[in-house]
Amino acid sequence: MSKVLIIGCGGVASVAIHKCCQVPEVFTEICIASRTKAKCDKLAAELAPTTATKITTAQVDADKVEEVIALIKAYQPDLVMNIALPYQDLTIMDACLACGVNYMDTANYEPENTDDPEWRAIYEKRCKEAGFSAYFDYSWQWAYAKKFEEAGLTALLGSGFDPGVTQAYCAYAKKHEFDTIDTIDILDCNGGDHGYAFATNFNPEINLREVSAPGSYWENGHWVEIPAMSIKREYNFDQVGDKDMYLLHHEEIESLAKNIPEAKRIRFFMTFGQSYLDHMRCLEDVGMLSTTPVNFNGQEIVPIQFLKALLPDPASLGPRTKGKTNIGCIFTGKKDGKDKTYYIYNVCDHQECYKEVGSQAISYTTGVPAMCGALMLLTGKWTTKGVHTVEEFDPDPYLDALDKYGLPRSESHNPALVD
Ligand code: NDP
Incomplete structure (x- = not known):
C-alpha cells in the first residue's frame, strides 16, 4: 500500500525498520538510506527472508538537501521517516517540501555546531525571551508550519517515546x-x-x-x-x-x-x-x-x-x-x-x-512509536496538514497501535504523586 523512505540506520531506526517489516500490508516497500550504506545492506539482508516488505537501500548524506531531494525523486516515497539525528531535521524537511512528501521524526532540531555565530545569535535571543537554555527547541521546525500547510503536507514531530x-x-x-x-x-x-x-x-x-x-x-x-x-x-x-x-x-x-x-x-x-x-x-x-x-x-x-x-x-x-x-x-x-x-x-x-x-528497550521504546506514527500517517488516521506534535492528534488509534505492536499501556487511578 505504501512506499516509505527511512533515513538513518542506527539503534532506533533498526527497531523501527524491524517493526515496519512486521506490518507489510502497510509498509509494502521501504528504502533504508543512511550515511553508511553497509549498515543498511546488513539489516536489509537480515530482514528480507522474514518479511513480505520489499526492502531496498541507498547511501545519503542527509546534511545535504540536494542529496535527499535526489533520493526522494528517485524513490518516490509516500512518507520520509527521519530517524537519523536531530541535526538533519531541517535539511530533510526542506527536501520533503521541495518534493511534496510527508515528513516525520523522533527528536526536535538542534545544530551540530553550537559555536556557529549565526545560530548562536538566534539561540541567545531565544534564551533571554523564552527563559530556557537547552540547545534544542521547536522554534526552528514550527517555523515551517505555514509552508507545510500551504503545500498540503503533514510533518509529524517527535514520534518516539519521550517525546512522542x-x-x-x-x-x-x-x-x-x-x-x-x-x-x-x-x-x-x-x-x-x-x-x-x-x-x-x-x-x-x-x-x-x-x-x-x-x-x-x-x-x-x-x-x-x-x-x-x-x-x-x-x-x-x-x-x-x-x-x-x-x-x-x-x-x-x-x-x-x-x-x-x-x-x-x-x-x-x-x-x-x-x-x-x-x-x-x-x-x-x-x-x-x-x-x-x-x-x-x-x-x-x-x-x-x-x-x-x-x-x-x-x-x-x-x-x-x-x-x-x-x-x-x-x-x-x-x-x-x-x-x-x-x-x-x-x-x-x-x-x-x-x-x-x-535491541535493548531504549531503542525499542523509541523505534516502535516511530513505526506507529508512520502507520497513523500512512493509514489516514492522522491527516492534519502543517507541522504538528503528537498531542495534537487523536491519541486513541496511536495508543491502540502501541498496545498491539509491543508497548501496551498500564494505568493507575490512585498513583503516588511526586512532591
Ligand atoms: P544512532 O547514532 O544510533 O543512529 C543515527 C543514524 O543516523 C546512523 O545510522 C547514522 O549513520 C545516521 N546519520 C547520522 N548523520 C547522518 C547524515 N548526515 N546523513 C545520513 N545519515 C546520518 O542514533 P539513535 O538511533 O540512538 O537515535 C536516532 C534518533 O532518535 C535521534 O534523533 C535521537 O535523538 C532520537 N531519539 C528519540 C527518543 C525519543 O524517545 N523520542 C529517544 C532516543 C533517541 P552512521 O551509521 O553513518 O553514523
Whole structure:
C-alpha cells in the first residue's frame, strides 16, 4: 500500500525498520538510506527472508538537501521517516517540501555546531525571551508550519517515546480522564543494567548534551530554570522498584505548554544511577563533553565526538542489558468538578526486546512509536496538514497501535504523586 523512505540506520531506526517489516500490508516497500550504506545492506539482508516488505537501500548524506531531494525523486516515497539525528531535521524537511512528501521524526532540531555565530545569535535571543537554555527547541521546525500547510503536507514531530508517546498519554488524559489538567509529571525510568561502569543508551552525543544541560520546568505560564541535576526525587516504579530521578529540561514540555495551556506545572524526571552521574560530572569537568573543536597533534578533534568513539556503541548493549523501563505521565486535575489523579505508563523489558528485534528497550521504546506514527500517517488516521506534535492528534488509534505492536499501556487511578 505504501512506499516509505527511512533515513538513518542506527539503534532506533533498526527497531523501527524491524517493526515496519512486521506490518507489510502497510509498509509494502521501504528504502533504508543512511550515511553508511553497509549498515543498511546488513539489516536489509537480515530482514528480507522474514518479511513480505520489499526492502531496498541507498547511501545519503542527509546534511545535504540536494542529496535527499535526489533520493526522494528517485524513490518516490509516500512518507520520509527521519530517524537519523536531530541535526538533519531541517535539511530533510526542506527536501520533503521541495518534493511534496510527508515528513516525520523522533527528536526536535538542534545544530551540530553550537559555536556557529549565526545560530548562536538566534539561540541567545531565544534564551533571554523564552527563559530556557537547552540547545534544542521547536522554534526552528514550527517555523515551517505555514509552508507545510500551504503545500498540503503533514510533518509529524517527535514520534518516539519521550517525546512522542508521553504526549499521546497527555492527549488521552485530556480526552478521556479530565475536564481540566492542572499538573503533568513525565517520569522516565530505566531500571536496566548493562554491566558497564558508563555507557549511554542512545547516541552518546545527543544523550550527554541533553543530561548535562540545565534542568527546567513550566510553571504558571513561564519556564523555571535550575542547575543540571539539582532537583532529585525518589519514586517507586511499578515492576522496577525505588529509583532516584532528576528533573531535566525535555522537549515535549515546550509543546505541551502550548497545547495544554491550562496546565499550571509540567515537569520531566529521568532516573540515573550514581555511577552514571559521577562519570558524567568528571567528563564534563575535564572538558570531554565540549562540542568546541580542539587542536591535538595538528588535528582538529571535537571532544564529545572523540568520547563517542570510546564509549560502547548503544546498539551493542542489547545482549547485555537486563531489567525494565517504566515511562509514563502522572496527572492531577478535575473531572465533573472533582479533584482526581491519573497515571498512564508503559513497562518494557530489555531482554524481551532483544529477543524480538535484537535491541535493548531504549531503542525499542523509541523505534516502535516511530513505526506507529508512520502507520497513523500512512493509514489516514492522522491527516492534519502543517507541522504538528503528537498531542495534537487523536491519541486513541496511536495508543491502540502501541498496545498491539509491543508497548501496551498500564494505568493507575490512585498513583503516588511526586512532591
Ligand atoms: P544512532 O547514532 O544510533 O543512529 C543515527 C543514524 O543516523 C546512523 O545510522 C547514522 O549513520 C545516521 N546519520 C547520522 N548523520 C547522518 C547524515 N548526515 N546523513 C545520513 N545519515 C546520518 O542514533 P539513535 O538511533 O540512538 O537515535 C536516532 C534518533 O532518535 C535521534 O534523533 C535521537 O535523538 C532520537 N531519539 C528519540 C527518543 C525519543 O524517545 N523520542 C529517544 C532516543 C533517541 P552512521 O551509521 O553513518 O553514523
